[in-house]
Amino acid sequence: MKMSIAVVLSALSLGEKKLARYGHVATTTWLGRSALIKVAHILERIGLAMVGGAGGLYVAVGLMRMESELFRTEWMVLSMMLYGALGFYLGIDLPSRLAQTVKFTRPGEWSFDADAAAMASATGTFFASIAVFLFVGIIVLDHTVRDGFSVLVGCCWAIGTMLQIAAGAIGRSNVIVEDGSE
Template sequence: MRFRVRKAAHVFERVGLAVAGAACGLFVGAYVGSAFAVLTTQGFLLMMMVLGFVGFYLGIDTPQLPFDEAHSHIDAAELLSSAGTLCATFAAFASVAVIVLRLEPHSALTWLVLIGWIGGVAMQIVAGAKARMRK
């Protein structure tokens, strides 16, 4: 019984993080979509949300390597996951700031946010897949 409760709690935690990723994707999609008319579609918003959901589900809370002499090298999956999370959340934070404060930034910031989001989420997905494949 205790094992099932812990397993369920872990799944709830991961799904909660994934929903937070989807929300971040929604904000990035709303900001970037409003800046570029070509990207003002429901499909683009949905794609950004799905990328955020998958990235935050796989890329956060990855299985870590044990801390011993046999595993003394740098854990690439952990480094990729943390860098991806940082990039994706900075992109989401910038998007929310632009939307809430009603700013009109240069288009270079919009491209930077889009590239930061896609790059960050891609790093999370790759890190999560790599960490789970080494089991």
């Protein structure tokens, strides 16, 4: 038990650390906490992109049920999946430095950059998610809907994804302007 505690504590260290308190002297060098957070953030972004791609797939399958040949191609399905992945990758989680650069405002005041990015991200996530939810329900229940409704739901998803991408662009441009770096 003593050795396992020493290994865990040394793995979480920021550099070399002697763990004589537990009866062992272990000197190891591991990744620091900030590197682990960066890896976790990358994994989170990849997971969000996969969710966005899956959402794009469901929307594409819902649109494929229409009579139009435009939505029945593999390229359309692939492009909708990539568009969804890009939207969820860029838009849902705004850079953490954006929150650090936001200036405090009085109640009732509006900070354009931060508030616009947050509102666009939230609205885009809501619209894209509601469209995916509707199409999954339509597909699972094998319900037939009118083509106009399918187009409306597909446009809702496309606009929501576009708002997510815009939110990511607003948030990242604010960080670059305020901080001077990416």
